[in-house]
Every structure is written in C-alpha cells, then in structure tokens.
Amino acid sequence: MESPHSLLVEHLSKSYPTATGPLQVLHDIGLELSAGDSLAIVGPSGSGKSTLLQILGTLDHPDDGTITIDGQDPFQLNDKDLAAFRNQKIGFIFQDHHLLPQLTVTENVLVAALAIGQPSAEQRERCESLLDAVSLADRRGHLPSELSGGERERVAIARALLMQPALILADEPTGNLDRRTADSVTELLLTLPSDFGVILITVTHSDALAAAMKKRRELEDGRLV
Numbered sequence: 656m657e658s659p660h661s662l663l664v665e666h667l668s669k670s671y672p673t674a675t676g677p678l679q680v681l682h683d684i685g686l687e688l689s690a691g692d693s694l695a696i697v698g699p700s701g702s703g704k705s706t707l708l709q710i711l712g713t714l715d716h717p718d719d720g721t722i723t724i725d726g727q728d729p730f731q732l733n734d735k736d737l738a739a740f741r742n743q744k745i746g747f748i749f750q751d752h753h754l755l756p757q758l759t760v761t762e763n764v765l766v767a768a769l770a771i772g773q774p775s776a777e778q779r780e781r782c783e784s785l786l787d788a789v790s791l792a793d794r795r796g797h798l799p800s801e802l803s804g805g806e807r808e809r810v811a812i813a814r815a816l817l818m819q820p821a822l823i824l825a826d827e828p829t830g831n832l833d834r835r836t837a838d839s840v841t842e843l844l845l846t847l848p849s850d851f852g853v854i855l856i857t858v859t860h861s862d863a864l865a866a867a868m869k870k871r872r873e874l875e876d877g878r879l880v
C-alpha cells in the first residue's frame with residue numbers, strides 16, 4: 656500500500672524586488688502536515704497568504720528553504736517533471752473557481768487528465784463518483800454558465816480531487832458565496848481530508864471556514880504564528 660500523503664515545509668523565505676529594495680514577505684516558515692490534516696492560514700491583507708499558497712502549489716519558487724511533498728522536493732525537478740508532479744499531486748480550488756467556460760462539467764472535472772491525453776476508463780469512473788460526491792451527477796453535461804456560484808465551486812472541488820492528489824490548496828473557496836452556500840461548501844471541504852486522505856490547506860478571511868479546519872495558523876509579518 657502507498658504511504659499516506661505528507662507535506663514538510665522547512666525554513667521557507669520569500670522576498671519580492673521593489674523600487675525601494677527587496678520586500679521580505681515570508682520569513683523562515685515551517686509546517687508539517689499529513690494525510691487527513693486540514694489547516695487554515697489566516698492573516699491580514701498583504702501578510703503573504705497568497706504568496707505562501709503559490710509556493711506550496713509550486714507555482715512560484717522560494718528564495719530559501721524547502722518543501723517536500725510525499726518525500727519529493729518539487730523544486731529539484733526540471734520544468735516538465737515539475738508540471739507533471741503538480742498535475743498529479745496538487746489540486747487547486749480558487750475563489751472564482753477558474754472553470755473553463757466552453758467545457759462541460761464532466762470535461763472540467765477531467766481537465767487534468769485531458770491535459771495529458773485521453774482520460775482512462777478509471778479516471779472517467781472516478782469523475783462520475785466525484786460528481787456524485789458533490790451532488791452534481793445530474794448536471795454533468797451542463798456548462799459552467801448554467802450553474803450557480805456554489806455549484807461551480809463544487810465542480811472545482813471535484814476537479815481538484817480527480818488525480819488523487821496529496822495536497823488540496825484552496826484560496827478563499829467561499830469568498831464569493833452567500834452565507835448559506837458558503838456553509839454548504841465548507842461542509843463539503845471538511846469531508847475531503849477524511850474521505851479522500853488529502854491534506855487540505857485553505858487561505859481565508861472567513862472565521863467560519865477557519866474555525867472548521869482542524870488547525871489554524873496566522874501569518875504575521877511574514878511569520879507563521
């Protein structure tokens with residue numbers, strides 16, 4: 656059996672160049688999480704939450720420090736292998752869902768598989784069961800424009816799970832939703848670590864969402880406290 660998913664972050668730092676010199680955004684960040692964990696990262700606007708999520712998602716490089724996902728440091732990989740690693744190991748859920756408007760619900764959920772060829776029979780089956788899990792099986796042929804905001808977010812959640820990732824990164828997943836819809840998306844997110852064995856990290860300004868996660872860390876002046 657495969658070993659459970661793991662994430663280790665050590666001594667991560669990041670600065671951005673600005674006209675007045677480098678702006679240090681993350682200082683010596685450390686984190687250790689394993690399958691079934693859920694973590695909310697909170698903090699004021701500009702504290703570096705999105706920057707940290709981008710680096711954990713391997714979409715940006717740190718200046719210093721390492722991240723290790725399932726025993727692999729993704730920044731040691733070349734660009735092609737890094738893209739494949741990201742596609743396999745990391746699922747993203749964004750505030751504005753980022754569904755492709757011309758693709759059906761099914762095609763959007765399958766997009767990570769479509770990106771590397773024809774989805775396998777197993778991936779198609781998994782897509783069907785994920786659409787069941789997010790209660791959208793009867794909308795599989797619809798376009799994103801035919802769905803409500805909460806339904807689109809649920810498609811994004813199913814899409815993030817297709818490749819059986821180690822890590823799900825959610826950036827304000829309830830940010831654009833009304834209270835009731837946000838509550839139902841939060842409820843669904845909460846099932847992911849236990850039902851799918853993933854590590855869930857969400858960046859949020861929502862106290863309700865943050866309180867629902869098992870762990871909570873605050874970014875303050877670029878440090879996790």
Ligand SMILES: Nc1ncnc2c1ncn2[C@@H]1O[C@H](COP(=O)(O)OP(=O)(O)OP(=O)(O)O)[C@@H](O)[C@H]1O
Binds near residue numbers: 702
């Ligand atoms: N490409 C960039 N170049 C220069 N500075 C940047 C860049 N991206 C972000 N910053 C700065 O880094 C700091 C952290 O930004 P980041 O977006 O990570 O914060 P955040 O906590 O996610 O904020 P919010 O809650 O408003 O989304 C901010 O001061 C921002 O202005």
